[in-house]
Amino acid sequence: MIVYVIRRLMQAGLVMIVMSALVFAGIYLIGDPVAMMISPDASELEREAVRRTLGLDLPMWRQYLVFMNDALHGNFGKSFLAGQPAMGLIFERFPATLELAFASLALSLAIGLPMGVYAGLRPNTPGSKAIMTGSILGFSLPNFWVGLMLIMVFAVLLPDLIPWWPRLPASGRGATVDVLGVKLSFLTADGLLHLLLPAITLSLYKGALIVRLARATAREVLPTDYVKFARAKGLSESRIVGVHVLKNIMIPIATVSGLEFGQTVAFAVVTETIFSWPGVGKLLIDSILLIDRPVVVAYLVIIVFFFVALNLVVDLLYSVLDPRVRLESRGS
Amino acid sequence: MTDATLDPVAAAPAQTPFRRLVSDFFENRLAVFGLVLVVLSAFVALFAPWISPQNPFDIGGLDLLDAKSPPGTVSGDGKMTYWLGTDGQSRDMMSAIFYGMRISLMVGSVSVIAALAIGIVVGLVAAYAGGRLDAFLMRIVDIMLSFPAILVALILLSILGKGIDKVLIALILVQWAYFARAARSAALVERNKEYVEAATCLALPAWRIVFRHMLPNCMPSLIVIATITLARAIALEATLSFLGVGVPVTQPSLGMLISNGFEFLLSGSYWISFFPGVALAIAIIGINLAGDHLRDVLNPRNLR
Numbered sequence: 001m002i003v004y005v006i007r008r009l010m011q012a013g014l015v016m017i018v019m020s021a022l023v024f025a026g027i028y029l030i031g032d033p034v035a036m037m038i039s040p041d042a043s044e045l046e047r048e049a050v051r052r053t054l055g056l057d058l059p060m061w062r063q064y065l066v067f068m069n070d071a072l073h074g075n076f077g078k079s080f081l082a083g084q085p086a087m088g089l090i091f092e093r094f095p096a097t098l099e100l101a102f103a104s105l106a107l108s109l110a111i112g113l114p115m116g117v118y119a120g121l122r123p124n125t126p127g128s129k130a131i132m133t134g135s136i137l138g139f140s141l142p143n144f145w146v147g148l149m150l151i152m153v154f155a156v157l158l159p160d161l162i163p164w165w166p167r168l169p170a171s172g173r174g175a176t177v178d179v180l181g182v183k184l185s186f187l188t189a190d191g192l193l194h195l196l197l198p199a200i201t202l203s204l205y206k207g208a209l210i211v212r213l214a215r216a217t218a219r220e221v222l223p224t225d226y227v228k229f230a231r232a233k234g235l236s237e238s239r240i241v242g243v244h245v246l247k248n249i250m251i252p253i254a255t256v257s258g259l260e261f262g263q264t265v266a267f268a269v270v271t272e273t274i275f276s277w278p279g280v281g282k283l284l285i286d287s288i289l290l291i292d293r294p295v296v297v298a299y300l301v302i303i304v305f306f307f308v309a310l311n312l313v314v315d316l317l318y319s320v321l322d323p324r325v326r327l328e329s330r331g332s
Numbered sequence: 333m334t335d336a337t338l339d340p341v342a343a344a345p346a347q348t349p350f351r352r353l354v355s356d357f358f359e360n361r362l363a364v365f366g367l368v369l370v371v372l373s374a375f376v377a378l379f380a381p382w383i384s385p386q387n388p389f390d391i392g393g394l395d396l397l398d399a400k401s402p403p404g405t406v407s408g409d410g411k412m413t414y415w416l417g418t419d420g421q422s423r424d425m426m427s428a429i430f431y432g433m434r435i436s437l438m439v440g441s442v443s444v445i446a447a448l449a450i451g452i453v454v455g456l457v458a459a460y461a462g463g464r465l466d467a468f469l470m471r472i473v474d475i476m477l478s479f480p481a482i483l484v485a486l487i488l489l490s491i492l493g494k495g496i497d498k499v500l501i502a503l504i505l506v507q508w509a510y511f512a513r514a515a516r517s518a519a520l521v522e523r524n525k526e527y528v529e530a531a532t533c534l535a536l537p538a539w540r541i542v543f544r545h546m547l548p549n550c551m552p553s554l555i556v557i558a559t560i561t562l563a564r565a566i567a568l569e570a571t572l573s574f575l576g577v578g579v580p581v582t583q584p585s586l587g588m589l590i591s592n593g594f595e596f597l598l599s600g601s602y603w604i605s606f607f608p609g610v611a612l613a614i615a616i617i618g619i620n621l622a623g624d625h626l627r628d629v630l631n632p633r634n635l636r
Binding site: 023026136144157303307311 | 362471475478479480482483486487489490491492563567570571574575576577587590593594597598600602605606609612613616617620621624
């Protein structure tokens, strides 16, 4: 077990070094950040001065060594544009992304689970068929387009047509509350309203996934002996479904939710861009478009770490939930 | 009844496996509907230059006074009707969508075919060779699959820059690992079958056993994965173009068109991003519906 964890962490370290070198070299090749930063009519002398202060006059491998040395000391350089430490910039914005991701996770579970269980219990009713067709739509509709359409309907069309219809906000986080130095939106009414449309957009895909998974597992569990036994004992239907069936559905749902949580954080890049949600995803896109190298590399290091940690936790949890899974054999 | 030819079962035409697949497929109305959508999208993509009312890339043919006309407006010179409206540069949306579909489907299918080819080679070689090579290749696949496709593509494009060729490279790099894993697991099953043993006894070269004998038996499951990956590839390209790191402005795919309409959305010009999205959804839904049923039809448990 310990050997397994150590091996996984070493592998993660290797991936981080390789990826950071690739991105460093790649971004080095494509553009001159100085050209993006200072006005086009600055003299060559001024450009040279800016290059020197940022350390961009050194050869590439020297720049990478300086970067690695700093990175090992926890310093990922300063953003070329904001002038703040890149790591600080990312950590400052991470709570917003996590808040959005958790809200959409909660939403997709709250809607997807009951629908999926219902479709599994009564597979032939029109309602179930509608749910399953709807889940294909959830998979197929381009997510960012759905976000735009939600803005169109709830922030433009409906409030224009119906006078009493509330105009839902389509950008930003709204009012926030400081909790232990972290800004949170969902504690204020205004913040909740701002959270609504982005969270719905982000939850669609995962909601559809949970519907399908819950339905498949429910259909697998229903014909088993212990459900038949519970029926024979004369337990009420609500207790059979609510306790015995649901418990077994939760294992795959928990695994997939955990694994998909990383996907949600990654996909938040798109949702944040649409709704101008001030999270890390928006920061990444802005930094890529403006060639802000320190921020992109720092984001990459954090996200690789985040994913490795997430996968490790899911693997470890899985071995706890299901004793048949042996980590050692998968690790070798 | 001794005459066998009078037996209605024997008189029916011999059912080849392929025919049964086709008839199984057409039994499901939803799947046929999906296929119709796919054929429609492919038709529009293939014949875009001939069926479009206007050439959206010809800047000279655009009349700026017609910019942002709602659907159904007749053009300023009275020559044509903008059935789906025009965008901010007074391009006819219907023509732009036809051409956009061409780019979206082209990028999607080329990237999937290339990724499939790479994945097949890697997966089959890993399965046949086994041992250290297998472990090494699958470790790379594991690492690739542990990161979300959108993120890897985004980082790759931030390095590569813009352009259709760059998008293709990024899409191939994020997709080959799915096929490699699927091909390997399919080949591992085939590897222990008797026909492979027989081929080995005949001392056929390894490449011949792998690609001539094992590969055709692995194809059904790979084709199913390819259809679903195609839908994902088209959606991914649209997303990347929407974020501004995908195709260039001069070659707008459907995602790019939606992105262009974003700025006009809040002022009520909904059609600029609405219709390209509908076109994109039609293509993706069609592929998913058809692919979903194809999986049931090609399921080895159904193949007798």
